[in-house]
Amino acid sequence: MAKRLILAGAGHAHLHSILNIPDFIRAGYSVTVVSAGDVHYYSGMGPGLLAGLYTPEQTRFAVKIMAENRGAEFIAGCVTRIDADQNRIILDDGRILDYDVLSCNLGSFVLPLTSGTSAVIPVKPIENLYTAGRSLEHHLKTKALSALVVGGGPAGVEIAGNLRGLAEHAGGRLDIALVSQSPLLERFAPRVRGIVSESFARRNIRILENASISSFTETKAILSSGETIHFDTAFNATGIRPSGVFSDSGLLTGPDGGLLVNEYLQCLHYPNIFGAGDCIAFAPRRLDRVGVYAVRQGPILYANLQACLSSAPLTAFEPQHRHLSILNLGDGTGVAARGAFVYKGRLAFRLKDYIDRMFMRRFPN
Secondary structure, three states, X not given: OOOEEEEEOOOHHHXXXXXXXXXXXXXXXXEEXXXXXXXXXXXXXXXXXXXXXXXXXXXXXXXXXXXXXXXXXXXXXXXXXXXXOOOEEEEOOOOEEEOOEEEEOOOEEEOOOOOOOOOEEEOOOOHHHHHHHHHHHHHHOOOOEEEEEEOOOHHHHHHXXXXXXXXXXXXXXXXXXXXXXXXXXXXXXXXXXXXXXXXXXXXXXXXXXXXXXXXXXXXXXXXXXXXXXXXXXXXXXXXXXXXXXXXXXXXXXXXXOOEEEOOOOEEOOOOOEEEOHXXXXXXXXXXXXXXXXXXXXXXXXXXXXXXXXXXXXXXXXXXXXXXXXXXXOXXXXXXXXXXXXXXXXXXXXXXXXXXXXXXXXXXXX
């Protein structure tokens, strides 16, 4: 019987393996791809999708078609448990799938707000941004609106900036407030924070730093200071967390529940389980949950899945200590930062746009 490879999740880190499914099949292995949806959105283009810079078709991978056209079985579903001792996974509909090698790229979810409300839109899944953007465009044609962004990290900054870009393109009035429990862009260099603060002040985007929200209603947020912020639409960009599947399954995890993997992206106690992307905790050192690592893990993961199936030596993933970050500010400019290097301007956004479009072209549907 052919050895069975299951790719659980169809995120950035699995795209390289999905593209090369024929290599596994030619070697005599069966491949099954399990994903919640037929398509996977590229998160790096999410803020641009919100603003209307990109269409959904430009920002998503047709992973079902990609997998099936290359000879794999595609199963729509979510993994709810991994039975590592029995080499099987259980899906949300009760189906049980056996594997010889399992690779997990299950992604992450946005942390729910302490006092949440259905009026607050999480920035993941990414398609939420497209729906919200088109709704705002429609309503801005007839009335002034207010938007609240909760979260002062890169996602919150890009959402706020692109909301302003959306409103300017629609020709409507949109009041925007960004609330951050910590300093804005806390992990970035002071110069980056200063550039973004100046840009937002000039574009009338209000920033409230070191501010916490004590409660919500459907139309307003009450800060711990007592201030009330009214909104017509609100976005939750407070941070992400891996799926609880790994801890629920009794596997070793990092502090936030990510699957603990070694330098080979391999589960510590079960060498036939691998993981990559937002759903892992990298044991050799802490990694930020940013797309650049998931993308760079892809080819290493593919090589190690082949090696594990054929009992060959594994290849170590060696992450960069400093990576290039480019923030899309929503006005045709960006902020590029890598170590001490910081640049703000149209060239930065053009570079980001070029990188994103080239990444999409690497994985044709």
